[in-house]
Amino acid sequence: MPRPFHSLQIQDFQQLLAKFPFARTITEVHMHHTWIPDHDSDRGLASVEAMWRYHTQTLRWSDIAQHLTIDKQGTLWTGRNLNVPPASAGGFNGNRQAGPFMFEMIGNFDHGHDLFEGDQRQATLLVIALVQRRFDLPPEALRFHNEMSSKTCPGTTIDKRRSWTPSALSTMRFTKRSKTMDRSRRRRLRSWALKNVPSRLAQTHSRSPM
Numbered sequence: 001m002p003r004p005f006h007s008l009q010i011q012d013f014q015q016l017l018a019k020f021p022f023a024r025t026i027t028e029v030h031m032h033h034t035w036i037p038d039h040d041s042d043r044g045l046a047s048v049e050a051m052w053r054y055h056t057q058t059l060r061w062s063d064i065a066q067h068l069t070i071d072k073q074g075t076l077w078t079g080r081n082l083n084v085p086p087a088s089a090g091g092f093n094g095n096r097q098a099g100p101f102m103f104e105m106i107g108n109f110d111h112g113h114d115l116f117e118g119d120q121r122q123a124t125l126l127v128i129a130l131v132q133r134r135f136d137l138p139p140e141a142l143r144f145h146n147e148m149s150s151k152t153c154p155g156t157t158i159d160k161r162r163s164w165t166p167s168a169l170s171t172m173r174f175t176k177r178s179k180t181m182d183r184s185r186r187r188r189l190r191s192w193a194l195k196n197v198p199s200r201l202a203q204t205h206s207r208s209p210m
Contacts, residue, residue, distance in 0.1 A: 002049040008076040010126050013068075017134045023083050026135040028100040029128055030088040032066065032145045033154040038108040039072045047106060048077045061087050068103040068127065074119030076127070079104075089148035100143070101131050109155020116158055 008016070037047045052064040065087035069077040080086055085093045086102035094100055105124055107114040116124075128142055144160055145153035 002052045005045060005048045005052070006078045007045070008078065010076070010123060010130075013076055013127065014130055017130055020082055024085075024094075024096055025098040026101045026131060026137070027094065027098050028092075028141045028143050029131050029137065030086065030092070030100045030102040030143050030145065030148075031124075031128070031154050032088070032102065032104045033109045034069075034104050034106050035108045035110075035153065037106055039106070039114040042072045042106045044071055044073075044075065045077070047071070048079075051104075055087070066102045066104040068101075069106060070103060070120055070123050070127065071106045072114075072120050074123035076123065089145060092143075092148045103127060105154060107155075109157050110152055111156050113155075116155065 034047075034051070037043070037050070041047070043050075048064070048069050051069070055061045055064050063080045063084070066079045067082055067086055068079050071077065080102075082101070083096065085095055085099045087093065088100055088102040092100065103124075105116070105120060107116070107120070109116050131137070132139075132141060142160075144158070145151050
């Protein structure tokens with residue numbers, strides 16, 4: 001049976017970063033997409049549990065690869081222990097003293113497939129910003145999987161040079177109408193972001209066995 005995975009909102013993740021007893025220094029943020037499941041096959045918790053089974057039973061890794069999963073609705077799901085190196089990319093996983101924070105976005109963001117937008121995009125930008133701020137990381141500390149491998153991950157539609165500049169992130173809007181976020185939640189998220197996200201945000205499948 002998979003161990004329990006828990007859903008988080010952005011506020012919960014901020015508190016987790018503040019309270020977690022880090023024994024490992026986070027030096028980078030690694031960004032991935034799942035490819036499979038994509039948006040059509042995303043089932044929330046069931047998809048996270050399926051990834052855990054594939055990673056541990058098929059690939060024989062010690063745990064799910066990522067520290068955090070962001071589903072198509074922008075909900076965050078807990079993953080690998082934050083004090084354990086991820087299974088991000090061979091030669092780039094670090095060790096128990098220092099290394100990357102890794103997250104997966106559920107979806108296939110290669111051209112012709114899912115769109116990286118809405119609540120999922122907003123949640124992703126905030127996760128990156130919060131981790132980089134927590135560990136005082138420079139913009140260059142954000143690394144796409146395709147910078148460490150021959151994969152297209154996190155997707156050919158996501159252009160780091162054009163879409164992930166500090167000015168683009170700092171002008172995020174939280175008022176866009178969304179089918180997956182009700183009005184009260186949008187108000188809470190917008191209010192929290194205006195108070196807690198700095199005006200200049202941080203910039204922004206083969207895996208080695210772990």
